[in-house]
Amino acid sequence: MTAENEQALAVYKEKVAAHLSKHRYEHCLRVSDYAVKLAKQNGVDVKEAALAGLVHDYAKERSAADFLEKIDQAKLPASLKKWGNPIWHGVVGAEFVKDELGIKDPAILQAIRLHTTGGGHEEMTTLDKVIFMADYLETGRDFPGVEEARSLTDQSLGQGVFYQLAHTLSYLASKEQVIYPKTFDAYNDWAAYLQK
Numbered sequence: 001m002t003a004e005n006e007q008a009l010a011v012y013k014e015k016v017a018a019h020l021s022k023h024r025y026e027h028c029l030r031v032s033d034y035a036v037k038l039a040k041q042n043g044v045d046v047k048e049a050a051l052a053g054l055v056h057d058y059a060k061e062r063s064a065a066d067f068l069e070k071i072d073q074a075k076l077p078a079s080l081k082k083w084g085n086p087i088w089h090g091v092v093g094a095e096f097v098k099d100e101l102g103i104k105d106p107a108i109l110q111a112i113r114l115h116t117t118g119g120g121h122e123e124m125t126t127l128d129k130v131i132f133m134a135d136y137l138e139t140g141r142d143f144p145g146v147e148e149a150r151s152l153t154d155q156s157l158g159q160g161v162f163y164q165l166a167h168t169l170s171y172l173a174s175k176e177q178v179i180y181p182k183t184f185d186a187y188n189d190w191a192a193y194l195q196k
């Protein structure tokens with residue numbers, strides 16, 4: 001990145017660091033770096049990818065009370081209230097990013113929203129896919145299959161998105177955890193698109 005881009009990012013780095021534990025802040029830095037790599041491979045604006053990656057988990061450590069209040073304040077659907085941090089920190093987290101960091105770029109805000117749910121292949125922009133995959137594949141990740149997922153994503157961002165959706169759904173089901181309907185829809189949409 002250019003020095004100018006680095007400087008623009010530095011202001012946000014301080015603010016993100018102030019709201020997150022050290023380990024999560026470091027994850028955000030790695031997501032930002034991985035997003036830059038994927039952005040270059042896929043013709044996405046590097047500056048946008050770096051910033052979206054940096055701030056994607058900005059709201060991750062807020063309390064449930066904070067999220068519930070923000071849902072009302074931002075007039076988001078009340079149905080969101082029955083979900084929890086794993087969904088909120090993206091879908092509602094984007095509102096914190098907008099209000100507190102002053103980031104208004106709708107493309108960045110959408111990438112933050114979709115990182116916790118995924119989205120259909122027509123809904124997801126290339127930036128959305130880059131952030132979704134950078135979060136999953138950043139260099140600190142070491143789940144079984146991560147190398148396979150990285151090389152698949154290097155070949156095809158869409159195949160990577162589908163891989164992540166499939167593995168996340170099967171993981172959640174194996175733990176008998178609830179699954180957000182949008183994530184199911186995203187999985188089915190990608191399966192049809194990729195002719196699985």
Ligand SMILES: [Fe+2]
Nearest residue numbers: 056057089115
């Ligand atoms: Fe996240």
Ligand SMILES: [Fe+2]
Nearest residue numbers: 027056057135
């Ligand atoms: Fe993350």
